[in-house]
Amino acid sequence: EPEVTQTPSHQVTQMGQEVILRCVPISNHLYFYWYRQILGQKVEFLVSFYNNEISEKSEIFDDQFSVERPDGSNFTLKIRSTKLEDSAMYFCASSGGGVGELFFGEGSRLTVL
């Protein structure tokens, strides 16, 4: 069964460092997303991406964040200068277009020290 894969599963970084989280969406999907979940809190929408551009982003997704689909298969989330409050589980998801029918990866846990 096709699945969304994410790497790394866990990353520990120092505050101020750049982090890139990688995702391989399901191959025929056209819509891509990043969500995050801070420990003990809700899963929060960060950004959606379609047709090689951001279609929607939340207030959380400030200038420190960027997304890219560099090679037609990977979908990356970059955090330029990490803060302590960026520590969270980051979920990548993709969709073939059915509203709300998202396929999630297992998540990348980011710990900022």
Place this chain on the structure above:
Amino acid sequence: AQSVTQLGSHVSVSEGALVLLRCNYSSSVPPYLFWYVQYPNQGLQLLLKYTSAATLVKGINGFEAEFKKSETSFHLTKPSAHMSDAAEYFCAVSPIYNQGGKLIFGQGTELSVKP
């Protein structure tokens, strides 16, 4: 603004007992509503969705949910719990007009099933 509230961060039932996980939504426009499940060490998986057709929606693994507009609720039920149902369950909402796939999640309910 849209939101969902899940009553109870943790629910424990005995195997074979009824499962009832509560979700109430707030939306100024007709919503789409969803239940997602997350098994340990896995990503979220769509369980079922309501998209303004039948108010009683059936999903995978014997789960179903009923949309009640008068109560602004979308509770998830299963007649008989199985050990394999132990997981975290998330209710989510999306406005009908939003084709971008943005979901607003509740805080999640962890379901434990006792033998």
